Amino acid sequence: MTYLAKSPWIIHYDASSCNGCDIEVLASLTPMYDVERFGIINTGNPKHADIFVVTGSINEQNREVVKNIYDQMPHPNVVVAVGICACSGGVFRECYNVAGGIDKVIPVDVYVPGCACRPESIIDGIVTALGILEGKRTKMVLDADKKEHHRHAGLHPEHIPKSGGAQ
Amino acid sequence: MINIVWAIVFVLVAPLIGGLIAGIDRKITAHMQGRVGPSIFQSFWDVGKLFEKENAVVNETQHYYAICYVVFMAFTGALFFAGGNLLLVIFALTLAGIFLVLGAYSANSPYSYIGAERELLQIMAYEPMVILAAVGLYVATGSFNVNDIAASTSPVILLIPGLFLGFLYVLTIKLRKSPFDISTSHHAHQEIVKGVTTEFSGPSLAWIEISHWYETVFLLGFVYLFFGFNPLLGVIAVVVVYLLEIFIDNTNARVTWQLAVKSSWLIAAVVGFVNLAALYILFGGHV
Numbered sequence: 034m035t036y037l038a039k040s041p042w043i044i045h046y047d048a049s050s051c052n053g054c055d056i057e058v059l060a061s062l063t064p065m066y067d068v069e070r071f072g073i074i075n076t077g078n079p080k081h082a083d084i085f086v087v088t089g090s091i092n093e094q095n096r097e098v099v100k101n102i103y104d105q106m107p108h109p110n111v112v113v114a115v116g117i118c119a120c121s122g123g124v125f126r127e128c129y130n131v132a133g134g135i136d137k138v139i140p141v142d143v144y145v146p147g148c149a150c151r152p153e154s155i156i157d158g159i160v161t162a163l164g165i166l167e168g169k170r171t172k173m174v175l176d177a178d179k180k181e182h183h184r185h186a187g188l189h190p191e192h193i194p195k196s197g198g199a200q
Numbered sequence: 201m202i203n204i205v206w207a208i209v210f211v212l213v214a215p216l217i218g219g220l221i222a223g224i225d226r227k228i229t230a231h232m233q234g235r236v237g238p239s240i241f242q243s244f245w246d247v248g249k250l251f252e253k254e255n256a257v258v259n260e261t262q263h264y265y266a267i268c269y270v271v272f273m274a275f276t277g278a279l280f281f282a283g284g285n286l287l288l289v290i291f292a293l294t295l296a297g298i299f300l301v302l303g304a305y306s307a308n309s310p311y312s313y314i315g316a317e318r319e320l321l322q323i324m325a326y327e328p329m330v331i332l333a334a335v336g337l338y339v340a341t342g343s344f345n346v347n348d349i350a351a352s353t354s355p356v357i358l359l360i361p362g363l364f365l366g367f368l369y370v371l372t373i374k375l376r377k378s379p380f381d382i383s384t385s386h387h388a389h390q391e392i393v394k395g396v397t398t399e400f401s402g403p404s405l406a407w408i409e410i411s412h413w414y415e416t417v418f419l420l421g422f423v424y425l426f427f428g429f430n431p432l433l434g435v436i437a438v439v440v441v442y443l444l445e446i447f448i449d450n451t452n453a454r455v456t457w458q459l460a461v462k463s464s465w466l467i468a469a470v471v472g473f474v475n476l477a478a479l480y481i482l483f484g485g486h487v
Contacts, residue, residue, distance in 0.1 A: 036248030067235040069226075072242050078394045080256070080401040083249070107256040107401045170252060 037083065037109070037170055038163045040072040044082035044106070048099055048135070049125075050089025053149030054116035058086060061152045068156060079105040084162055085139075086155075090118040090125055091132040103139040109169035111142040111162045115155055120144045203347065207278035210417070214277055218413025219243045221420075225446055232450045243409070250406035258307045258399055265303030266404040272296035273411040277418035283347025286334045293330075293418075297323050300396055300408065307399035315395030318383035318457055325380075325461045326370035329468040332476070336363035337425060339479050350428040357426045357437075362475030364426050368441065369467045373460065374419055376412070377449035380460050 047055050061068045062075060076082050079102045087099065103112065114135045117123040122133040135141050142165045145158035223240035230237020239245075257263045276292040279285075297319070304316035338344050340359040341352035349356075357364055373380040381387070384395035392398070400408055420438045427434035455463075 035252060036245050037252055039245040040242070040249040064234040067230070067237070069230065069238055070236045072238050072245060076394070078398055080399065081394065081397075081405065083253070107254040109253070173254070 035167055035170060037166050041083050041159065041163055041166065042074045042076045042081055043084045043086050043159070044076055044079050044102065045086045045088070046099065046102055048087055048089040048095045048119070049092050049131075050116065050118060054088035054119070054147075057149050057152050058088065058115060058155060061155055066152045066156065068159075073159065079103075080107065082106055083110055083166060084159060085110060085112045086115055086159075087112065087119050087135045088115045090122045091135060091137050092130045093132070096132065096138055099135065099138050109166055109173050111166050111169065112139055113143045113145060113158050113162050114141045115145045115158065116150050117146050117148045120146055123148060202279075202282045202284055204282060207282035210278045210281040211274050214274075214417040215410055215413045218410075218416045219247070221416055221442070222413065225442075228443075228446050229450055232446075243413075247406045247409050250409070251403050253402035255402045255404060257401075257404060258309075262303055262306050262399065263404050265299050265306060266400060266407045268299040269296055269303065270407045270411040270414070272299060273414045273418075277414050277421070280346055280418055280421055283345060283350070286337065286344045286346055286349070287331075289346070290330055290334060293415075294323065294327065296411070296415075300411075303404075304396040304399065309399050311393040311398040312396065314392050315383050315398060318392075319396050321457050321461055322373050322380070322383055325464040326373045329366045329370045329464060329472060332468055332472040333360075333363050333367045333422075336360040336472070336476060336479075339476065346425070349425050353429050355429050359479060360426070360475055362471035362478075366467050366471045366475075367422070367426075368444075370464055371419060371423070371441070372445060372448060373464065375416065375445055377445050379448075379452040379455040381449075381454060382457050382460060385454075 045055070045058055060066065079085075083106075085103060085106060091099065103110075112135065114120050118125060119135050120141075122131050125131045126133055132138075143158045143162045145154055147154055220240065220243075222243040223238070226242060227237045227240050255263065272292055273296040276289055276296055279292060280289045301316045301319050301323075304312045304319065334344065337349050337356065337360070340356045341349045341354050343349055343352070376383075376385055378385070378387070382395075384397050397405060397408055420442065423438050423441050424434040427437045
């Protein structure tokens with residue numbers, strides 16, 4: 034186990050959610066569930082975060098915002114879509130202004146269904162995300178090693194084959 | 201005069217002690233809020249994690265400033281624990297703080313800028329009191345050298361209680377505790393994202409965290425100087441002072457920067473000057 038799994042820092046973004054799931058995300062931080070005992074901190078800064086927790090669906094207003102936050106997060110990182118709206122658009126998916134789930138804009142690693150989802154299932158989703166985070170870390174190290182190896186062999190970076198998913 | 205062994209011991213051991221203090225701090229804070237809280241080794245795992253992350257720097261100089269911050273903070277503490285000149289120690293401390301401000305200014309981000317400006321205001325707020333405390337220690341013990349002050353049998357705390365109280369006041373600023381955590385804080389949310397550390401990520405942020413551990417140990421060493429005549433009392437005082445800081449942190453809301461600057465200057469001007477003036481009137485400057 035790496036240190037990543039022991040200290041996952043979260044950034045939480047409310048993308049046109051009804052606030053039901055947001056309240057459940059905040060409930061996880063209360064003394065009742067106290068996610069800080071697993072080292073989980075709600076940072077509020079994408080540059081410090083490892084896990085991007087999004088609630089609610091994508092619309093034209095927040096499409097750029099979600100992408101911007103995701104792009105600012107240093108690797109390795111994972112995305113957790115919390116609530117049915119974040120997973121697929123939920124009851125709003127037919128609306129004229131809703132594009133659908135978060136995976137329309139950025140790659141999602143863990144889907145946590147529910148309306149609103151319970152704090153237990155949010156915590157379960159984060160723990161699942163930790164396994165994926167470690168896999169991404171391993172892949173990142175392998176890619177870096179391979180790049181270094183090829184650089185010594187005199188190959189152009191563009192010709193280096195990417196390693197497969199090591200999850 | 202300067203003991204190089206203590207300097208090396210500080211550089212190697214201080215991060216371990218500082219990290220453990222930060223972990224215990226979080227545990228006690230959690231218990232105060234009715235939570236279980238993380239392990240006391242959580243701070244080490246956090247820093248370990250940050251070193252595993254990608255170092256996404258925004259320009260060429262930013263990481264260099266973070267490294268300078270940790271180097272000069274380690275130098276400050278090393279000079280202090282080696283028994284060096286207290287005034288030089290304070291100058292090195294300020295220099296380290298300035299590198300953090302430069303690092304924050306080097307990124308083109310409004311949150312980082314406001315954080316850097318507030319950090320400068322904090323330096324303005326605590327600096328007069330820290331220098332007055334050094335002057336007070338000189339008047340009480342007759343030396344600016346840390347090893348002479350620590351070895352002095354003069355009952356320092358009885359001679360300069362006002363300066364000690366003033367130092368406690370600015371210690372809250374230095375330890376980044378509420379109500380003076382205006383440039384950045386260890387708590388989750390605040391109004392300027394993360395202030396000075398907003399644009400630092402991965403290993404750069406890890407180095408800043410390690411500097412903070414060095415700083416904590418150095419500042420607690422400074423508190424010890426006021427009780428140097430009785431080592432047991434000194435250690436008890438250090439523990440009580442830190443517990444008091446945790447208590448203040450958990451019971452106060454953040455103040456505005458205006459109040460932070462005004463109140464620390466007022467405290468320095470009132471208790472600091474009155475205390476020094478009383479010493480001169482009573483003892484004529486030679487205790």
